[in-house]
Amino acid sequence: MATERPAMGRWFEDLTPGMVIDHAVTRTVTEWDNTQFSVMTMNPQPLHLDQSFAETTEFGQRVVNSLYTLSLLIGLTVYETTHGTTVANLGFGEIAFPAPVFHGDSIRARTEVLSARPSSSRPTQGVVEFEHQAFNQHDDLVARCRRSALMRRRPA
Template sequence: MAEIHTPFGRVYEDFNVDDVIMHWPGRTITEADDMMFSLLALNQHPLHIDAHYASKTQFKQNLVNGTLVFSVAVGMTVNDISGAAIAMLEYENIKHLKPTFRGDTLYGRTRILDKWETSKNDRGIVYVETIISNQREEDVMSYKRKLLVPKREFAPRPNTHRNHS
């Protein structure tokens, strides 16, 4: 029987400029998700928490809180992009391209835009753009970010060897 150990996250050498990483699984946003997030974040805009109000808007229904979409977008990329990161350095150009509605399922893809070594030989900076789409294949959000990731030789990895006696 083979043991397979998959490290969490990528290290500097695993990122190649122009590669596109498809994130899976998707995440369906429920009414409970949106309501709890909005109230926890103290965002009481009626477009998110008042169905009657939202029904009178151009959207005719509640919109999902945009910062919830952003949080889910970042979260769905952790295993593939930032799971081994030392630090997130910067988020930029966060764009809400289309509305997200309750019941929509979000999917993500990330393009590696650039990478460069730092003055410390144990790490590098990776620059990526993530695009989030819904189940209708409409892009609903995009953002760019820079993260500091270790090089393979210096990446902390748990000891996956077990004593099988």
């Protein structure tokens, strides 16, 4: 007989519009993070991988792959929002990277619940729209995205 794993994230009922969560976990981005992610995703962009090339750009150094930044942002938010309580990501929208991330930047995340509604076809679930934001150690906004998730309702 399988036992149900306890949820660590919040249930649908716990995620009310207007709620803001400043996430506890932060992460310093390393050169290895950027290189590994770029190579694994077959992204040969020299701005991410070639220091000599990057020094000739307006940034003067390599820039962290923006899709790594997005992945990190979502990952930093999971434990306090959807860990064990999400059924599926339904979509991502309005993704923006207003400032670059560099090796050595420490990233923190904030989430706002934009909307929450019961599912019309799944009575034990609901749809929540989040806005996730990532900030560096200087409090510069470096990434922002909206995410819709199908969430479990609290068991009866």
